[in-house]
Amino acid sequence: MAALSFRLETTDPHSAARAGTITTDHGVIQTPIFMPVGTVGSVKAVTQQQLKHEVQAQIILGNTYHLYLRPGTEVLEAAGGLHRFNGWDRPILTDSGGYQVFSLAEKRKLTEEGALFQSHIDGSRHMFTPENVMDIQRSIGADIIMAFDECPPYPSEYAYARKSMELTHRWLDRCIKRLSETPDKYGYTQNLFPIVQGSTYKDLRKASSEYIASRNAAGNAIGGLSVGEPEEMMYEFTALCCENLPADKPRYLMGVGTPWNILEGIALGVDMFDCVMPTRNGRNGMLFTTQGVINIRNKKWASDFSAIDEGLSNETSRFYTKAYLRHLFVANEILALQIASMHNLNFYLWLVTEARKHIMAGDFNSWKNEMVPHLKQRL
Template sequence: MDFTLLKTDVGSKARAGTLTLDHGSIETPIFMPVGTVGTVKSVHQRELREDIKPDIILGNTYHLYLRPGIEILEQAGGLHKFMGWEGNILTDSGGYQVYSLSNNRKIKEEGVHFKSHIDGSKHFFTPENVMEIQRSIGADIIMAFDECTPYPCEYGYAKNSMHMTHRWLERCIEHLKKVPFKYDYAQTFFPIVQGSTYTDLRKQSAEYIAGVNADGNAIGGLSVGEPAEEMYAMAEVVCDILPQDKPRYLMGVGTPINILENIALGVDMFDCVMPTRNARNGMLFTSEGTINIKNKKWENDFSPLDPSGMTFVDSDYSKAYLRHLFAANEYLGKQIATIHNLGFYLWLVRTARERILSGDFSDWKNKMVNQMNKRL
């Protein structure tokens, strides 16, 4: 892996860089569409490749481990070949999914016992076997196994969890030394900063993670219900400590406004299910504000879906037609909305990059935040 920092914005801490991996270059800041089980919901790989054009997508260790299963993925030659995607992939270690299974898991020092959300079968994740699973999946960037604390979270719990995450990290690192790459390309490893919304814990964790000297670093445990102001405060604390010459990934964030504000704080990489999930519920993000396409006001609006949009659906279909598809419960409506939203998110981070490089990011960001607060 190689990361080149090209420019930092004068009026903020926003950065533009290039991250190079074996499956291609990633221009940062970047948004990674979420392909949890080897598919970005409602989108063909051809549409991803030719229209949305993300430099990297995300898969999830927990879900891929349960199905199709590691044996199938290895027989296919890894996730890239299994799903027909030649670009970069990052896998979340499953720590967040384990967090979300609060009624069906037990966390111990050795690892996490949990029941499958699919059939109730029992499983056990450890830092060691999660590294092995991610070797088999074959993502370009793999994540350390961590515990994602809930919000709100008592200080004592957050502190103990953070230290356990650090101990798990050391086990991940040691085990990776013993497990070679399974395919004909390298994998890059990111540890994860934790510490809930406590400034002293975030500082301590960020300093510890920085000391590991990994190729890149992630910030976890945010976007779990805390107010946006607390998210920004923690992201700023951590970014001020993590190395300048390495990419920073804020996990699970967020709204378009969240992304812009965190870019301004020095974050380089993002992922979130929001553009795809909200699309399936009829919510469209645009540079002028948010549209609920189910509203009656769009019933006879035959204008293009988004005149400023970057994907084919924005000019091929009208607001009235998309509203009709949702009213008729036609799945094509969800597909169109998903392609639009993903296209918008990629446009947003790419335009942010252009503005950083041209030197007027801060003014543009403030204008965009004001516009995107509107409900159309």
């Protein structure tokens, strides 16, 4: 089978926004793209059939840390990999689990070898190294696998950020070496994406971007942003990284974010995004719509019998009314979580599809500038 390839189709004349096509052994991904997060092999409250046929997701995520803890690599290997285990026959990307491990600040110990941590499930102790994280991701069988990195907190002192970045680079070299020594498990190609770090220091971000670019991977990721820094700072460092990452490889901004974050990221040259926000916020009653942001629990929607979002064409957003969805939330019905999650995912995929259309038409930047304040409105 063939390694991942990326074809750049066009660039917006008034920004760095670009439209392209990623080809993997499990299918084609048209960029820019949003990737729903399926942490444990499941996008919360949404079935694979719904993701495929209504949301029209082109790629989903799984998480190495969570899948390693349960169901475990033995089960995944016996199933033939995550694609067969969960029935998703399109591309999958797995995060290395680094962010989850390092978020367990009081339950882990970091060394040159790797990270010793305690499970959030039962307190058992485990060790993640660049080598075994590659082995675990081999067993999961994702099309795109992430290098094991350290994600420093915001804010970080310069000395710590530099030390962390250098460790991430050394770990990357070990990841590359391990992959070169081990075969793909399931008859299709797995492709490594390194991760740029460097906190909020320009010289470190530039150095990390250049180091990652020198490794000539199938694609490249920008990590360590959207961790508490101001939005404008996130955009500044995203732009810096994009300027120093190769144009002929896909760029992935990890863990971002709101609809307006995504549009601004696209304008800076990012191709791939993921975030738990559409499903997590949906389960808490926050809806992202073509008209702005709705808290569906508010009493003002109790007698609003209009569709959730008449600006979208998918069945969920047009079939159910705001009043009915509010009623389900007030009544603590599980269906409320499903409808809200489905709507938000439909909206996010609609947004990146529209962005692609406007990039292809050459008017993305003006469309984006009109959309961003519109999407931020609180209704």
